Structure formats: structure tokens, C-alpha cells
Amino acid sequence: MSLSLPRAAAPRRRSTRPPLVPYLYLLPFALLFLVFVVYPVGYGFYVSLHRWDLLAETRPFVGLEYYRNLFDPSTPQAQFFWNSMRNTALFTLVSVPLLIGTALGLALLLYRPIFGRAFFRAVFFLPGILTVSVMGILWRWMFDNQIGLVNAVRTDLLDLPPVPFLSTEGLAWLPIVVGTVWWTVGFNMTLYLAALGNISQSYYEAAEIDGATSWAKFRFITWPLLGPVTLFVFVTTVLASFQLFGQTLVITAGGPNRTTQSAIQYITEEAFSNNQFSSAAAMSFVFGLVMLIFTFLQFRIMAKDARGES
Amino acid sequence: MAAPSPTPHRTAPVPKGLQARKRRVPRDLPRFVLLCLLAVLFLAPIYWMVATSLKPETDVIASPTQWVPLRPTLNNYREVLTSPDGNILRWMWNSLFVAAVFTVLHVALCALTAYPLARMRFPGRDAIFWFILGSMMVPGVVTLIPTYLMMLRFDWINSFHALIWPGLAGAFGVFLLRQFFISLPRELEEAARLDGASSLQVLWHVVLPLSLPALVTLGVFAFMGSWNNFIWPTFVVTDIDKLTLPVGVNTFSQRYVTEYGKLMASTAIASIPVLIAYLLAQRYLIEGLSTTGLKE
Numbered sequence: 001m002s003l004s005l006p007r008a009a010a011p012r013r014r015s016t017r018p019p020l021v022p023y024l025y026l027l028p029f030a031l032l033f034l035v036f037v038v039y040p041v042g043y044g045f046y047v048s049l050h051r052w053d054l055l056a057e058t059r060p061f062v063g064l065e066y067y068r069n070l071f072d073p074s075t076p077q078a079q080f081f082w083n084s085m086r087n088t089a090l091f092t093l094v095s096v097p098l099l100i101g102t103a104l105g106l107a108l109l110l111y112r113p114i115f116g117r118a119f120f121r122a123v124f125f126l127p128g129i130l131t132v133s134v135m136g137i138l139w140r141w142m143f144d145n146q147i148g149l150v151n152a153v154r155t156d157l158l159d160l161p162p163v164p165f166l167s168t169e170g171l172a173w174l175p176i177v178v179g180t181v182w183w184t185v186g187f188n189m190t191l192y193l194a195a196l197g198n199i200s201q202s203y204y205e206a207a208e209i210d211g212a213t214s215w216a217k218f219r220f221i222t223w224p225l226l227g228p229v230t231l232f233v234f235v236t237t238v239l240a241s242f243q244l245f246g247q248t249l250v251i252t253a254g255g256p257n258r259t260t261q262s263a264i265q266y267i268t269e270e271a272f273s274n275n276q277f278s279s280a281a282a283m284s285f286v287f288g289l290v291m292l293i294f295t296f297l298q299f300r301i302m303a304k305d306a307r308g309e310s
Numbered sequence: 311m312a313a314p315s316p317t318p319h320r321t322a323p324v325p326k327g328l329q330a331r332k333r334r335v336p337r338d339l340p341r342f343v344l345l346c347l348l349a350v351l352f353l354a355p356i357y358w359m360v361a362t363s364l365k366p367e368t369d370v371i372a373s374p375t376q377w378v379p380l381r382p383t384l385n386n387y388r389e390v391l392t393s394p395d396g397n398i399l400r401w402m403w404n405s406l407f408v409a410a411v412f413t414v415l416h417v418a419l420c421a422l423t424a425y426p427l428a429r430m431r432f433p434g435r436d437a438i439f440w441f442i443l444g445s446m447m448v449p450g451v452v453t454l455i456p457t458y459l460m461m462l463r464f465d466w467i468n469s470f471h472a473l474i475w476p477g478l479a480g481a482f483g484v485f486l487l488r489q490f491f492i493s494l495p496r497e498l499e500e501a502a503r504l505d506g507a508s509s510l511q512v513l514w515h516v517v518l519p520l521s522l523p524a525l526v527t528l529g530v531f532a533f534m535g536s537w538n539n540f541i542w543p544t545f546v547v548t549d550i551d552k553l554t555l556p557v558g559v560n561t562f563s564q565r566y567v568t569e570y571g572k573l574m575a576s577t578a579i580a581s582i583p584v585l586i587a588y589l590l591a592q593r594y595l596i597e598g599l600s601t602t603g604l605k606e
Contacts, residue, residue: 044456
């Protein structure tokens with residue numbers, strides 16, 4: 001074992017006083033961290049316990065009133081907030097399997113050599129570089145009620161009537177989900193491609209000698225060995241889906257009738273359009289707590305799964 | 311260190327014995343056709359964007375649909391670029407400026423923080439590290455409202471300060487660099503220390519040059535994060551000249567609700583710089599992503 005760095009360097013300066021240098025290094029980060037990470041959390045909670053009107057002189061303490069409102073079904077806050085939470089959960093439920101399945105499918109199609117592989121990889125990854133507003137405008141146009149590409153194909157090629165996707169409850173999710181898959185699937189695909197490349201071929205050779213079908217090889221070799229990546233992809237994709245904001249804002253603006261309004265969108269509406277900062281702060285704490293519980297559960301369940309299978 | 315890991319197996323697997331070789335051609339053809347179909351689906355929105363942006367407004371809504379622009383024109387681009395409702399090039403510049411400043415400060419700050427956490431011994435080090443790491447568990451939305459109220463108090467609304475400072479102290483960057491610093495051999499540092507170098511000199515002349523892959527990875531993440539940020543700038547910047555690109559383009563979308571020719575021209579302009587950057591950096595970007603945090 002070699003001497004550790006601080007010890008090796010210390011002799012000149014080592015005395016009884018505690019080391020100052022490391023704390024000097026940490027100082028800039030510590031200041032920013034305290035001001036912009038630690039303090040806002042406490043401040044946000046403080047705000048949620050008071051009636052925070054930007055124009056009012058006083059900000060009276062109201063305790064848990066804003067939290068109680070969220071659990072009182074007669075208040076509009078409770079209705080709209082839980083509606084937006086349901087929408088976010090629905091989006092997550094639908095989009096996550098699609099984002100993982102499609103990514104894995106594309107990776108399986110691409111990981112063995114094939115003509116033009118680099119080109120295909122680039123094409124599937126490409127949409128991810130666009131900013132969310134460009135992506136949203138693009139898919140709003142694709143699904144435009146009258147003349148978008150999807151309706152153009154319906155009317156001009158298939159001789160079907162146009163469908164008003166964007167203003168039909170339920171159908172309005174189509175451009176949002178399809179657009180999101182198109183936009184982000186390349187990222188997950190890339191992670192899967194790297195993982196597939198790391199699986200040793202000797203497993204497959206052994207299986208082939210035993211006469212395994214491709215499905216059997218996938219089921220008993222590929223899928224289990226992809227476990228850690230799938231865990232990573234699953235957790236990051238769920239967290240990203242919870243953050244749903246830009247897609248619905250740009251594509252449907254949360255409509256029709258708030259059926260596609262996401263949780264963050266409603267929280268920001270409550271704060272910046274209704275000037276209800278305390279109410280919005282309370283909502284973000286509830287939302288944050290739900291996210292936290294989900295993250296925690298995912299790690300627990302997935303960790304258990306990984307142990308059980310291996 | 312980013313490049314080699316996926317490569318060896320990529321070329322290795324193909325033929326093992328004669329049967330494999332005989333099967334290859336018929337088995338690969340459907341796969342290739344499927345990939346081509348998928349590529350067409352993935353490129354369709356991009357094609358439709360470019361095609362629409364080149365049509366005069368009457369042709370955009372023409373029936374039957376014009377699959378290719380029959381009377382191509384650059385009018386939409388000209389109008390968007392000279393629009394009195396906002397200057398798209400200005401927004402691009404704002405985004406670039408904010409993202410560049412943010413990236414440099416963030417990487418420097420994280421390196422400065424990660425170094426003592428990885429290489430020095432002092433009371434409270436582990437507690438500090440875990441406290442920083444724990445902050446990753448706090449969902450961003452929790453600090454959104456209070457930070458906005460702080461920006462009001464600082465008078466930073468409509469100022470680039472609001473876009474740069476609040477996100478700088480990110481735990482992920484500290485974690486990434488600390489892990490990388492720990493993996494570096496100590497010998498070089500010790501040699502430098504024995505020659506009388508200060509710890510700052512060691513960091514600058516020894517540790518950072520050795521950590522270039524990690525610094526670049528973090529830099530790319532920081533830049534992309536700032537460049538694509540949408541939620542925060544939407545609320546903290548309202549002054550039309552101070553908008554960043556994603557937010558600015560979205561104001562166009564609210565203004566030109568039905569003028570898709572102009573909207574598509576603006577999205578095309580907004581995409582061109584990232585498209586060029588992507589084509590140049592594609593290999594490194596994809597490989598960097600696939601090796602980050604997924605070492606088995």
C-alpha cells in the first residue's frame with residue numbers, strides 16, 4: 001500500500017490544526033448548494049404553510065390548509081391536481097413499456113452487423129437532439145385535425161375521413177405518446193446496444209449446440225443478462241415520464257378539457273397564472289413525495305427481482 | 311476508454327461454422343427491410359417539416375395534399391428570420407451563451423468539489439459526500455416555486471443569472487467526477503507533490519488532463535441540459551429578447567397557430583445548429599452515452 005496523498009504531502013504543514021485546504025475547495029459548491037438546493041426546499045415548505053400573495057403586505061400562517069385542500073374533493077385544486085396526477089400516471093403507464101420495448105426491439109435489430117447499421121443507429125437517435133418545443137410543434141403538425149400528415153394519409157391515400165386527434169378526448173394522447181417514443185427511444189436503444197455488445201457470444205454458442213431456438217436464446221440468455229440495463233432504463237424512463245411537461249404543453253396545451261394536462265403543467269398554472277404560489281408549493285411537495293416513493297419502490301422491487309433471478 | 315468496450319463483440323459474433331454463413335443472407339434481408347421501413351417512419355416528421363417549410367401558405371393547406379412542395383419558396387424562412395415577433399437568431403445566441411457559461415462553470419465547480427472528496431482526508435468528508443448525493447433524490451419540481459420566488463427577490467427575472475446560477479450545484483457532476491478521480495493512479499500525483507506542487511497545481515496539471523473523458527462527458531451533459539431546458543426558462547424569462555431557443559420557438563407556436571409554413575421554417579432553423587453538431591459529434595456522443603454509468 002502506498003502512502004495516501006495528503007499524508008505524503010503533509011509533513012511540512014502537518015500540525016495540530018485541522019486541514020483547511022479541503023474546505024476551501026468545497027466552499028464555492030457549498031455556497032451554491034446551500035442557496036439553491038437546501039434553502040429552497042425549506043423555503044418552499046415555509047411558503048406552503050403561509051398564504052403567499054405577491055401583492056399583499058402580510059403573509060399569514062395558515063398551517064396545512066393548502067395540503068388539506070388537496071385532499072378535499074370539493075375544491076377545484078383537488079380536482080385539477082389529482083386529474084393532472086392521473087394523466088401523468090396514465091402517460092407513464094403507457095409510454096414506459098413502449099419506450100423500453102421499442103428500444104430493445106431496435107437494439108436487437110441493430111446489434112448484429114448489417115448493411116447501413118451506422119446510418120440506422122443515427123436515424124433512430126436523431127430525433128432526441130431536437131428540443132422539446134420543436135418536437136412538440138412537429139407532432140402537433142403531424143396530427144393536425146385537418147391537414148396534418150396523418151390525416152393527409154387517411155384522406156388522400158386511404159380515403160378515410162379525417163380525425164380531429166388534437167381535440168378529441170383520449171385520442172389527443174396519441175400524438176403525445178407517439179411523439180415521445182419517437183423523440184426519446186434512441187437514447188434507450190443506445191444503452192441496450194452497448195449492453196448487448198457486452199454479452200459474451202460463448203453463451204449463444206453453447207445454446208446453439210443444445211439446439212436452442214432464437215426465442216429460447218432470448219428468453220434464457222439475452223433478457224436475464226440485460227437485467228441491470230433494463231433496471232437503469234426503467235428507472236430513468238419512469239422518472240422522465242413523471243416530468244411530462246413540454247410535450248403536452250406544446251402539442252395540446254393540456255386540452256381538450258384538461259384531459260392531457262400533466263402534473264407539472266397544473267402546478268405551474270396554479271403558481272404563475274393563478275398566482276397561488278403557496279398552493280402550488282404544497283402541490284409540488286405532494287408530487288415530489290409521490291415521485292420519491294415510486295423511485296424508492298422501483299429500486300426495492302427491481303433489486304429483489306435481480307437477486308431472485310440470478 | 312469510451313470507445314473500445316462495445317467493439318470487440320460487434321465483429322466477433324458473425325459466423326461460427328458453415329451453417330451460420332449459409333443462413334446469413336436470407337435471414338438478414340427481412341431485418342434490413344424492416345430497418346428501412348422504420349427509418350422511413352422515423353424520418354417522416356423531419357421530411358414533413360422541411361417540405362412544409364418550403365411551401366407557400368396556400369399550398370400547406372392544399373387539398374389534395376402536396377407530398378412534395380410543388381412551388382418551393384424560401385419565403386417562410388425570410389419571414390421568420392425578420393419577424394417583428396422575435397428574433398430566432400438572437401434566441402439561438404442566448405441559448406448558446408447561457409449553455410456555454412453554464413457548462414464551463416458547472417464542470418469547474420464539480421471538479422473543484424470532487425477532488426477533495428476523492429483524494430483528501432478530512433473530518434466530515436463522507437458525510438458531506440452523502441449529503442450532496444442525497445440531494446439527487448429531491449425532485450426538481452420541489453424547488454421550482456421557491457426558487458422562482460427567490461429570483462423575484464434577487465431581481466433576476468429576465469436575467470441570464472436566473473438561467474445559470476440555480477442549477478450549478480448539481481450532485482450528479484460531483485458524483486461522476488469523484489468516481490473518476492478515485493480510479494486514477496495516485497503515483498503521478500505523489501510525484502508531483504514531492505516536487506513541491508500545491509494541491510491546486512496537482513489538480514490542474516495532473517488530475518484534470520487525465521480526466522478529460524469524464525470532463526467532456528459531464529460537459530456534454532451540462533451543455534445539452536442547459537440548451538434543452540424548457541420548464542424553468544419558460545417562467546423565469548418573459549422578455550422577448552432574453553428568451554432561449556426552445557422557449558422562443560414555442561412563442562412562435564402560440565403566435566402562428568395556423569401558419570404551419572412559418573412554424574416549420576422556425577423549427578427547421580432551430581434544429582440546424584444541433585443537427586450539424588450532432589453529425590460532427592455523433593460517434594462520440596452515442597458511445598459516450600452508452601458507456602456512462604453502465605460499466606458492468
